Amino acid sequence: MPTRGSSLDLSAPCEHVSEVRIHSVTRPAHGCDECLKLGAHWVHLRVCLTCGHVGCCDSSVNRHATAHFEETNHPIITSAEPGETWCWCYVDRRMLGEAALPPVEPLPRADDASAHAPARPK
Ligand SMILES: [Zn+2]
Numbered sequence: 033m034p035t036r037g038s039s040l041d042l043s044a045p046c047e048h049v050s051e052v053r054i055h056s057v058t059r060p061a062h063g064c065d066e067c068l069k070l071g072a073h074w075v076h077l078r079v080c081l082t083c084g085h086v087g088c089c090d091s092s093v094n095r096h097a098t099a100h101f102e103e104t105n106h107p108i109i110t111s112a113e114p115g116e117t118w119c120w121c122y123v124d125r126r127m128l129g130e131a132a133l134p135p136v137e138p139l140p141r142a143d144d145a146s147a148h149a150p151a152r153p154k
């Protein structure tokens with residue numbers, strides 16, 4: 033059993049992160065569960081963070097990750113591609129990681145101390 037997992041970038045969380053049960057995933061994943069059974073091909077893989085289901089992305093023919101959401105309402109997936117840590121909420125239709133944050137200067141805070149908080153360690 034592999035014990036090492038890759039972390040998840042939930043730095044821009046939404047209200048559905050309370051449903052996340054899985055906090056690290058193995059990348060790359062072994063393959064799309066359904067496509068393996070069908071003998072079909074996929075483009076990229078996504079992992080459901082509620083139950084660990086592995087499905088294929090919307091660029092794939094069968095879109096099993098989206099189908100899994102429609103079937104189960106498990107809201108959040110992460111990429112199962114090596115080097116990618118972003119998460120996606122199907123309900124909010126947005127990224128939950130740094131890539132989702134708008135590229136603007138942070139607003140100055142009334143509280144000076146928090147405005148100079150050190151950068152989050154990687
Ligand atoms: Zn959400």
Ligand SMILES: [Zn+2]
Nearest residue numbers: 064067088096
């Ligand atoms: Zn698939």
Ligand SMILES: [Zn+2]
Nearest residue numbers: 080083085106
């Ligand atoms: Zn699921």
